[in-house]
Amino acid sequence: MTITTRFAPSPTGYLHVGGARTALFSWLYARKHGGKFILRIEDTDLERSTQASVDAILQGMDWLGLGYDEGPYYQTQRFGRYKEVIQQLLAQGDAYYCYCSKEELETLRTEQMANKEKPRYNGKCREHAVAIEGREPVIRFKNPVDGAVTIPDLVKGEIVVANKELDDLIIARGDGTPTYNLTVVVDDMDMGVTHVIRGDDHINNTPRQMNILAALGATLPKYAHLPMILGADGARLSKRHGAVSVMQYRDDGYLPEALLNYLVRLGWSHGDQEIFSMEEMIGFFELDDVNGSPSTFNPDKLLWLNHQYMMHGDPVHVAKHLNWHIEQLGIDAADGPNLVDIVKAQRERSKTLVEMANASVYFYKEFDAYDDKAAKKAFTAGSEEVLARIYDEFAVVTDWQGGQLHEIIANLAETLSLNMGKVAQPLRVAICGSGVSPAIDVTLSLLGKEKTLARIKRAITYIKK
Structure with a gap:
């Protein structure tokens, strides 16, 4: 089988x-x-x-x-097959036409509820249906009246339902369309x-x-x-609990594997393991291990998982998904460093792909202004001279590599009797527009010589104003 x-x-x-x-x-x-x-x-x-x-x-x-x-498969393309089965049930005597009107059924329901009875069809047309001119009948399944249905549920355990609790449900509407x-x-x-x-x-x-x-x-x-x-409030998960659409999680910067990993743990477990590859999920999964109790959706746990996948996942795969977010910002990734290198540089500080994309814009596009707080702190008296010295040193570099650039900055700091922060931070704000970036040597290497020199020159002009 x-x-x-x-x-x-x-x-x-x-x-x-x-x-x-x-x-x-x-x-x-x-x-x-x-x-x-x-x-x-x-x-x-x-x-x-x-x-x-x-x-x-x-x-x-x-x-x-x-x-x-x-x-x-689309059910609307199978109406012919459904009609065939409905006719089979009618021919077998397992279904019948019901001419009861909506008004009659509503009256019946109201009376049953008033008598504290379970609302259900009373079987009026089950044995003696009377055709009513001008009224299209529905078709009902003739449910057994005796015995019980036993569901050997693989998660909930055995469930037994008496047939007398089940009424004769409608299997075809008055217009002939089949029901769910x-x-x-x-x-x-x-x-x-x-x-x-x-x-x-x-x-x-x-x-x-x-x-x-x-x-x-x-x-x-x-x-x-x-x-x-x-949701966290104990109510069934709904829109008011936040993003419940799968594609909203994509838009919010989650990796699909992180979401799948989180979802598999909502009601299923394999020991205390939290992070699973797809191969492990397939290998370990059994319905016997699914918990029969409701699970609570925890957005913080999902965010943590996403960060783990960004940190430890294949950077080529992460870059493929990052590219979509870069494109949403109107950026062509061909206009700057390889996205795989961006992932490696940014993943430690980025919990979502949206964060990573937004934090990487300056590698591809010129920024309009400096972060006001960062500029005030970094661009202090004498910082333009520091940047001018860096510009001169960088201008003659022929092999633009992070290690060599870091050595230049360290030597300059020693020459000027300044700590590294007094040299590296004005440089960081000059080339990134803010006080936050990957390590300065990594940032410089990714940005490239031409953009670096142009932005240092721009910062010197800005400070002198």
Whole structure:
């Protein structure tokens, strides 16, 4: 048997953090067992589904690197198949037409709630449906009335639901379009899904879907319902807790691997290990190790993880993602030092790619003004003479290397009887516009001779004003 999992988002919004974790766990399980991972777009909600949301989901999956083996499949392209199955259920006597109006159903619901009963369809049309002229009937699944459904959930443990608690759900609307619980069942059956890994908000749907699958004579998949993700206040994670869109994390300067590493630890663990390569995630992941309790999203922990990935990750890979942020600033990376060298120079002090990009602008573009506080502190009496001496020394350098430049600065400081800070800091502000940069020799090496000399000259002029 080939292990087959699927991720089946509805295109009614962006790919959010909870969905990304579901996709990750499904992807990991398939990869761990040499199986298939399917992407399915559940777009039967025609009023709310949008192409923009489809694009956002595909973009998010691509950015995260969660490649799929089949798909994306679109449910709107499978309406013919759903109608075929609905007709099969009708022919078997496992489904029926229901002519009850919305008003009747609302009245029934109000009465049941007033009597403190669970709101549910009373089965009026189950055995004796009466056609009403001018009214398009819905089609309901004839749920068993006796016995119980047992869900051997791989995360939650065994869940038992009495069939009497389940009413006859609608599987086709009055206009003939199929509903969620029908389309999911048909897709999972047709696509050979062996493991349904999804959020625990679907637990109420599972026994209904299992009964439909049983009526169709299909093999039941195994189910694993993941606990929800909470905000720091204990409420379900939502927009008010901050960035919950996957692509917002890209925009905020996170590496996809850092986000995946963080998400895998929301409800799953492998001993006390915190940082995992993708290969380790695949190798270690098992549904048995998923915790059944909700997890709390901690932005500070994610930021820490991102910094670890920037510090210790392959600088070529980090540079590839940095380039996108550099471009957002209107900068062409070809106009300055190699981004791999920028990553190596800046990663210790940068926790996000946005920070790194913003802190590196001066390597590629001229700055408009000096940081006022830094300039006042560095450009003091006599600093223009120091910069003039540095200019003269640098102007004759033929091999522009950090080590040699550092030696020139150190010798000059000794000659002028100044500590290194009195020489290096005016130089740093002169060439960077602020008092913060990588080590001065690294900064000079990356900036290059031509830009360095031009900026020193500019600073001398500025100080003399």
